[in-house]
Amino acid sequence: FVVSRLLTHVGKLPPMVQQLGYINRGLKVTVVGSVGGIGQPLSLLLKLNPDVSTLSLYDIKNTTGVGVDLSHINTRATVCPFEGKDGLKKAMDKADIVVIPAGLPRKPGMKREDLVDVNASVACEVAFAASAVCPGAMLAFITNPINVIVPIVATILKAKGTYDPNRLFGVTSLDVVRAQTFVANILNSDPLKVNIPVIGGHTGRTILPILSQCDPPFKGTDEERQALIQRVQNAGTEVVNAKDGLGSATLSMAFAAARFVNSLIKGIKGSEDECVVECAYVESDVTEAQFFATPLKLGPQGIEENKGLPDLDDEEQKSLECMLPILMESIEKGIKLGEGMM
Numbered sequence: 418f419v420v421s422r423l424l425t426h427v428g429k430l431p432p433m434v435q436q437l438g439y440i441n442r443g444l445k446v447t448v449v450g451s452v453g454g455i456g457q458p459l460s461l462l463l464k465l466n467p468d469v470s471t472l473s474l475y476d477i478k479n480t481t482g483v484g485v486d487l488s489h490i491n492t493r494a495t496v497c498p499f500e501g502k503d504g505l506k507k508a509m510d511k512a513d514i515v516v517i518p519a520g521l522p523r524k525p526g527m528k529r530e531d532l533v534d535v536n537a538s539v540a541c542e543v544a545f546a547a548s549a550v551c552p553g554a555m556l557a558f559i560t561n562p563i564n565v566i567v568p569i570v571a572t573i574l575k576a577k578g579t580y581d582p583n584r585l586f587g588v589t590s591l592d593v594v595r596a597q598t599f600v601a602n603i604l605n606s607d608p609l610k611v612n613i614p615v616i617g618g619h620t621g622r623t624i625l626p627i628l629s630q631c632d633p634p635f636k637g638t639d640e641e642r643q644a645l646i647q648r649v650q651n652a653g654t655e656v657v658n659a660k661d662g663l664g665s666a667t668l669s670m671a672f673a674a675a676r677f678v679n680s681l682i683k684g685i686k687g688s689e690d691e692c693v694v695e696c697a698y699v700e701s702d703v704t705e706a707q708f709f710a711t712p713l714k715l716g717p718q719g720i721e722e723n724k725g726l727p728d729l730d731d732e733e734q735k736s737l738e739c740m741l742p743i744l745m746e747s748i749e750k751g752i753k754l755g756e757g758m759m
């Protein structure tokens with residue numbers, strides 16, 4: 418068992434044996450920013466996953482209380498809280514998955530881009546720690562602005578020699594969850610049965626729900642389609658305004674992130690009969706933008722297959738062309754910031 422555990426970390430065993438190893442020992446999942454508005458409900462949802470054997474919590478302070486509270490829930494995961502300067506590396510040590518809802522959220526009137534100065538340094542700390550103590554982990558960043566944060570982290574990991582583009586994700590699953598919900602509300606159908614890809618990035622016009630590929634089909638007028646697309650694009654601001662100074666989406670984000678992490682876990686376990694597909698913002702060659710969200714098939718090594726651009730109608734094609742310069746500017750900014758942090 419010990420040998421199997423050691424070898425699964427260095428990826429020396431054939432995939433099937435690796436998967437057996439994961440199933441036996443369970444997975445270590447670390448939540449960085451676990452005391453925050455997203456971090457607490459996300460940690461709760463991950464505590465419910467029977468494949469998680471260690472739920473490691475990190476925040477700059479007050480992690481112990483959240484940890485003790487969660488530890489009384491009678492599910493498999495052992496809860497290990499860490500805080501303070503030395504805590505980050507201990508919390509992330511040999512993690513299989515690290516999910517990061519750490520950093521400042523928006524207040525009314527703020528754009529996601531306004532968060533970059535503060536949140537870039539949080540992402541940078543996590544990238545350095547990942548390189549040092551869990552270079553093979555899947556990293557799922559929730560911290561905004563996603564469009565800039567992911568290129569920053571990729572640049573740092575590359576410089577450290579620990580970058581695997583199949584294991585670094587910007588979590589955009591809330592955009593998909595919202596699109597599913599809003600479409601289902603209009604069609605009066607079950608949101609869990611709505612399938613709709615959301616591509617691009619995670620701010621304003623870079624969020625592009627592909628209504629032409631919606632299943633069940635969405636056949637609204639042009640105005641109805643535009644209104645729905647704009648609602649998905651502005652849904653984060655809808656929550657920020659409704660919370661009136663008390664932060665941004667936390668509960669829906671925790672749900673969406675838990676769904677994403679649970680999908681990463683299914684992928685790691687490599688279930689043959691289940692095709693795990695999620696949209697996320699990753700390094701990509703499907704458009705001119707170096708990072709781009711599309712549907713991804715997940716497997717034992719992270720991204721198994723980038724499913725690429727869905728078929729687009731003329732309007733969606735135009736929206737894609739409009740968003741690319743915006744996205745590429747954010748990516749360039751992220752790469753420069755990342756280089757400046759080395």
Ligand code: NAI
Nearest residue numbers: 450452453454455476477518519520521522559560561591
């Ligand atoms: P919050 O302020 O409630 O919680 C953030 C937590 O991060 C706090 O507990 C804080 O102590 C911790 N933190 C700050 N610096 C840290 C560091 N260096 N290391 C570890 N922990 C640190 O904020 P909330 O609402 O939970 O949002 C967190 C982030 O998620 C924000 O950047 C927000 O914009 C983003 N977000 C992303 C979404 C997405 O779709 N990707 C949707 C909603 C929010």
